[in-house]
Amino acid sequence: MQNRPDHSTLLDAIASFLMSDLVPKLEADKALQFRVLIAANLATVVAGEVRTGAARFASEAGRLQALLASPELPRDDAALEALNRSLATALRKNELSPAKLDAALEHLFVTAKETLEVTNPRFELNEEI
Helix, strand or coil, X not given: CCCCCCHHHHHHHHXXXXXXXXXXXXXXXXXXXXXXXXXXXXXXXXXHHHHHHHHHHHHHHHHHHHHHCCCCCCCCHHHHHHHHHXXXXXXXXXXXXXXXXXXXXXXXXXXXXXXXXXHCCCCCCCCCC
């Protein structure tokens, strides 16, 4: 049986090829070199999203379910989006108790941090809110 590389591994390989093999050969065309760097970065970001997507989804879904006392854990993007809209509405209407507001801010902070860890792993986020 032949096991093929997963999507994130393939994307990492593309990014590595672009960065190590192609970019150095584009010294004469800085505009093209820049676009190749962007493509490599995008491949790296998508690879990270593929690799961590399920864990980030579960983490966000669990926090939203607890915060909004949802009867069910969201199982797909549409359900997660609906809970996010509910939270946004509650925040806009100032419907959260002080304890829930603190939990909502913590949820938003952690969600942003998890997203930034994928899109820019070197980004330092001060954990003091």
